[in-house]
Amino acid sequence: MQQLEGQLEAPARPVPRSTALPVDSTIVEACRPCSNRIGGKALTHVGVTSALAGEGRTTIAMALARIQSEDLGRTVVLVEMDFERPSMARALGLPEGPGVSDYVLGAADVKDVVHAVSERVFVVTAGTRNALGARVISELGRRPLVEHLLPSVDVVVADLPSILGCSYGLAALAGFEDLLLVVRAGSTPLSSLREIAGDLPSNAWTLLNGAKSSLPKWLLRLSAG
Amino acid sequence: MVRYLETFYRRRWLSIFPLAVVVIGSLLLFVLQPPTFTSVTRIWVDQVKISSGSGSEIYSSLTDREAGLLKEMLLTHEFAGRVATAASLSERLAAVEADSNIFVRLKIQHPRPASADLVHEALTGRAKVATIGPQILAISYTDHNPQLAADMLQAIVLQFGNELIDTANARTRSELDVANQTLKTDQTLVDNANKKLAEYLAGHPELRAPTATPTADLLRLQQDLTDRRLRLDDQTQKQHDLELTLSEAQSTGFRIIDPAGVPTLATSLIKVLQQAVLPPLLAGLVLMIGGVTVLTLTDATVRRADELERLIARPIAGSVPLVSVASRRRVK
Secondary structure, eight states, X not given: OOOXXXXXXXXXXXXXXXXXXXXXXXXXXXXXXXXXXXXXXXOOEEEEEESXXXXXXXXXXXXXXXXXXXXXXXXXXXXXXXXXXXXXXXHHTXXXXXXXXXXXXXXXXXXXXXXXXXXSEEEEOOOSOGGGHXXXXXXXXXXXXXXXXXXXXXXXXXXXXXTTTSTTTTGGGTTOSEEEEEEETTTSBHHHHHHHHTTSOTTEEEXXXXXXXXXXXXXXXXXXX | OHHHHHHHHHTHHXXXXXXXXXHHHHHHHHHHSOOOEEEEEEEEEOTTTSOOOTTGGGSSSHHHHHXXXXXXXXXXXXXXXXXXXXXXXXXHHHXXXXXXXXXXXXXXXXXXXXXXXXXXXXXXXXXXXXXXXXXXXXXXXXXXXXXXXXXXXXXXXXXHHHHHHHHXXXXXXXXXXXXXXXXHHHHHHHHHHHHHHHHHHHHOGGGGSTTXXXXXXXXXXXXXXXXXXXXXXXXXXXXHHHHHHHHHOOOOSEEEXXXXXXXXXXXXXXXXXXXXXXXXXXXXXXXXXXXXHHHHHHOOBOOSHHHHHHHHOSOEEEEEEOOOHXXXXXXX
């Protein structure tokens, strides 16, 4: 396995902390207990997925990365593996490629695809060969990216494709020590969750995103009692 | 239940809006409507004079029967037609409606012409009948014009009395016809018995002597004649009674205790408010509850962490609150 020691360097001009990973502080705050629950400092590689697209996977993945780097002082690589709807490059102001797809298909080397966004946060975007997403996922076994990155960093946070949203969604879950299924309150259909419940690995955790009870606090207390 | 409440709170304005519109609309209509007056009459039902007829067994008392009869009559066009002819009530009713109807005043609706249908609608909607004791019946009529309210009620009571008399007369006539027929038959039977006795005595002249010992046949014929005469007398008496009933049948079987006067006080505001606002309020509430129920039942999405845990059977790592779009834009 190719070692990347010394290959991941901090950027010459570090991006200010607050803008390194643009995630709302409320979301980061809410994700702190979640990060601790799923492993905290022991977390090594976690995949963030959802049943359908648009449920907040990327935001949650970024929030987890931020907590790991800022709170726990760990080096994090955020890997975008959603080839159908890549958004990280645009969100972070990074070039679209080379990225995961370019590396897996042999068009780029590891050091070319890793972009530093802050002192301890690195990002690998989806890349430029996104049309070949299914092939990229199947090729990952032969040219594993996470395993390449892990010796150089403390934790890899992968923004996985949605399970039902694309053909390789379920296949992309393989190999992750921890999985976090993001479910958007008031949006994810019960039927979709029922559909994936059986296929979901036993190591998966769930996170309810956008949870907001419209009930007044006194009524919530009453119903909880 | 929590999910139902959450749906309500989430869509509270949408849920409350139709209810508020209905109630405010009713209140507005109530405010714009002229006051209403209720004329009431109470009548004493004579338990003896009113004979029980067919169907009386379904009522617990004769007063109930009279109340039931009047309620049924109020629903018929025939009864309304007869009431309408009294004192030009349909014309007066149309005039009062044209003056008091807010939609007519606002020229949204054309005034309705005087007709028996108008009276029928008024009778079915505004006349109320209730028993207030074992022998007392209360009838009321509400209108925007107090004089019209009293006149309508008087016409109702008068027509009700006429209907009772007509019904009783028709029944007596029918019974009299049967009695006359029976009387004729009985008379023939008496004549036949008389003839048979005369023939027997003609064949046995010795039996005419006062000291003669009567035979068994003679005794049987004499007994038969006596029985038939007695029956004829009974039938004659019954016929006379029925003729007497028919000639005197001008009694309604009830008498008015409180006559229908012109009301001087408008119907209580609270009562009118209850009538004007309570039904729309209830209807609005039903609509609201129904709407929230439909919204809850058709919401096929996950809302709470416990639902998610139950469905997926995986541990919950946490929940992230909803962040507004504005807040997200600020971050970007």
